Amino acid sequence: MHIPRIFLLLLLLFVSSASIASVRQQLENFLHGLTTLKADFSQELIDTETDQVSHSQGVFYLSRPERFRWVYKGEYPRYIIADGKTIWLVEEDIQQVSQRSQKAALKGTPASLFASALDLDRDFDIKDMGQRMGLGWLKLIPKKEGSQFEQILLAFEGDKLARMEMADRFGQVTRFDFFNLQRNPPLDDGLFRFVPPPGYDILDQ
Template sequence: MKNWKKNLSVLLTATFLSSTAHAGAIDALKKFNQDADGLSGNFTQTVQSKKKNQTSSGTFQILRPGLFKWDYKSPYKQTIVGDGANIWLYDVDLKQVTKSNQDQTIGDSPAAILSNKSALDASYMLKEDGTSGDIQYVLATPKRANAGYQYIRIGFQGDKLAAMQLKDGFGNQTSIRFNGVNTKPNLSRGAFKFVVPKGVDVLSN
């Protein structure tokens, strides 16, 4: 299913970490994690493995607690929706929907930050990690040895989330750039209700 679980975990983690102007990156990150109720914008994601690099892009919408929607536009069309109880993955090319329990799918992965404001402090050790150009970074290191990630670097540009870099347990590296980030989107809960398209097979995990 085109690494959708990895996409979900990486993207949902990155999207809920931002900052406020003139604050230290860690303090700003924690404040945003505590205060943010919604987020929307665009993303470009590149996954680098030993065999190949793959770049994808799309849009996202998030409404706390626990509601999210990711629309991959390129190079393939795919939608991931979390409605608070289930996660729905719609692969347009395969004409297939996969339904899974949201709590079980997210587990204690970085994506848990979406629905649990205490997950950041509970699951990660944080430290300032310098700057590159005009982007300031925080290094988040998982406290559990089997978390699946070696580290996550979250980058901020002014008061906006700008970038994220992640290295998983297999050495694969993922880089994400964000633009058009809106920290006060006008979102309703109804926008996160997934309706299965006609003629599409539904699989359950």
């Protein structure tokens, strides 16, 4: 049976629109009602100019609004704390702390997306990337001029965040894979507080 070309075009448009709504809905479902989050992660940092790749792993904690903690394990453990006002990068092996205004540092970044209730379409151009490797993908392009990121890819398995990839303006790609996600677990407030210990060097960024 001959199917009119216009019907095929309308069918393609419908399927494409349904895909966009579906993957976008996965993101919105993930964020809706989210107050706390705990997840293990592995990270790859890829320098696209030199092809050098570094690996790390750790645990991520989130308490909305505005607070999170990344704990990096390994030979040189370090952690990043956002307490709502300041971001602290703590390097215990060299007893050094870097601090920066949280508001300035996070605008247009994936951290702002998850830590706060944002108007997604105000801050990002959102493009559907379809289904790959059994995951639904979205591309987020920050609208803010001068953002350190050129694009952010988010991958969802159902309503769970499975992967995040960030390409910055310095030729680096950072890829996170998330495992053992716990949605809205009880978290100690102490995870999101930091007071520099005596003897630590404190750097302002």
